[in-house]
Amino acid sequence: MESTEFDGLILGLAEFVRRDGRYPYPELLSHALNKLALEVTAVPYxxxxxxxxxxxxxxxxxxxxxxxxxxxxxxxxxxxxxxGLSEEASRYFYEELLEQGKIPEFATAATKQIAIENYQFYKILARLQELYNNDSEPERVQQEYVLLRPFLIKNGYTTPAQLRKVFSKTRHIDIEEVGDFYEDCQENELCWNCDRCGPLFKKYGKLRGIKPSACNDHRQDLPYVKKINWQHGLRRLKFGIHLRICLPGIPEMRLFHTLEELQRKYPDQLCATHLYPGIDRYDLQLRFCDKSTWAVDIKDYRSPYNLAPKLTPLFGEGDLRYDESFYVIPIQRLQQREDYLEILREQATKLPSSTHLLSDAVFEERVINKIEQLQQEK
Ligand SMILES: [Zn+2]
Structure with a gap:
């Protein structure tokens, strides 16, 4: 367990920035820094x-x-x-430590609290998956999930009135639970949202996003940067939900809307586009009129080396059966690194070669080609 030291450092820093860098250092951080002082030799400490x-x-x-x-x-x-934590340190903290249940014994109550917040979503997800498999009305469970997840992706901010409006009739999801994904904004606080990366923070008088490697220009006059007017009860997504649900969901929703548009135009060829089928077994399912089914998962990672170990065969039993499966990467990632797909293919050892790896732009082309091919066959 060589990386324990690194994990301790990340946990200590997470707690430190959560306290806005106020003294004294969390004990965990002092401990990690003492060790670090002994280990760092590449540069003067x-x-x-x-x-x-x-x-x-x-x-x-x-x-x-x-x-x-x-x-x-x-x-x-x-x-x-x-x-603040860098975006990679945040990702590592949530994805590699909290979600893998790798919270060491020595973690503090504050860290455990963040872990609990983060688990709230997975708790609902697990409950709905269970209901989906055993309930007499799986369609309803699915409908409610497809109400919840896109809501969190599209609404970086919300109000109690909006929550009541959207979730008052859900049978399996409680309004309070959804409200818990958000925290109160300060009275008259200036709130901003980016269509591309969600709620923004103000740092040194500048607006900053949660993932600067993907979205880093937040001048206030840009069309995708929007001011949210303060009103009583205004709430903002909690950090962990923003990072793990809202942010990765933005390219998912973008692709979903493009495909919905194609389905509206060519309903005789592309018969159905399902979002998060089987309570999120994968992101999108496309059904074509020749009865073929495509399964799609979207992954937005800067480094193909970090993404590769996450790529496993998509679940394909029952209604989730598919003929073709795809992992789709936002094209910006491939533009940042020319050999991205090559590395990904080489490193993704758990993935069968039949699963396609491609950009969102190329995937859309594939769908259009398929539609054209089906039109000619008619
Ligand atoms: Zn942004």
């Missing part, structure tokens, strides 16, 4: 707090001991970014 914070912002591959670095961490990133 900083003697001041300012120097230390500057070091923690640098790509970890330039200073952190290689042998202690877990391979799941993208080492082109630093641990901090503008006094």
């Amino acid at each position: 900083p003697r001041t707090l300012t120097g230390l914070l500057a070091l923690l912002e640098k790509p970890v591959k330039t200073w952190y001991p290689q042998r202690l670095l877990p391979k799941e961490f993208d080492s082109d990133f630093g641990l901090l970014y503008e006094e």
Whole structure:
């Protein structure tokens, strides 16, 4: 368990930034920093707090001991970014530690609290999956899930009135539960939202998004940057839900809307587009008039090395059976790195070669080609 030291450092920093960097350091962080001081040899260990914070912002591959670095961490990133966790450190914290249940014994109550918040969504997901498999009305369970997940993706901010309006008739999802995914905004707080990456934070007078590697221009006059007027009861998505549900959901919804549009235009060829079928076994299911079915999952990762271990065959039993399966990557990721798909294919050892790996743009072309082919066969 060589990476325990690294995990302790991440947990300590997570708690530190949650307390807005106020003294004293969380005990966990002091402990991790003491160890770090002994381990760092690639660069002189900083003697001041300012120097230390500057070091923690640098790509970890330039200073952190290689042998202690877990391979799941993208080492082109630093641990901090503008006094918050870097996007990769946040991802690692939520995805590799909290969701894998790797919260060590020594984690503090504050960290455990974040873990609990994060589990709320997975608790609902598990409950609905269970109901879907055993309930007499799986369609209704599915409908309610397809109400909940896109709601969290599209509504970085909400109000009690909106929650009541949308969730008052759901049988399997409680309004309170959905409300718990949000936290109160301060009175008269200036709130901003980006259509591409969700709720924004203000840092050094500038608006900052949750994933700067994908979306980093938030000047207030840009059409996708929107001001949210404060009103009584205004609530903002909690960080973990924003990071793990809302953000990855944005490219999912974008592709879904494109496909819905194609289905509206060519209903005789593309008969159905299902979102999150089987309570989220995968992201999208396309049914064509020749009875063929395509299964699609969308993955937005900067590094193909980090994505590859997550790629497993899509679930394909019962109604989820498919003829073709696809992992779709937002094209911006492939533009940032030319050999992205090549590396992904090589590294994704758990994936059968029949599963296609491609960009969203190429996937849309494939769907259009399929539609044209079916038109000619008529
Ligand atoms: Zn943005």
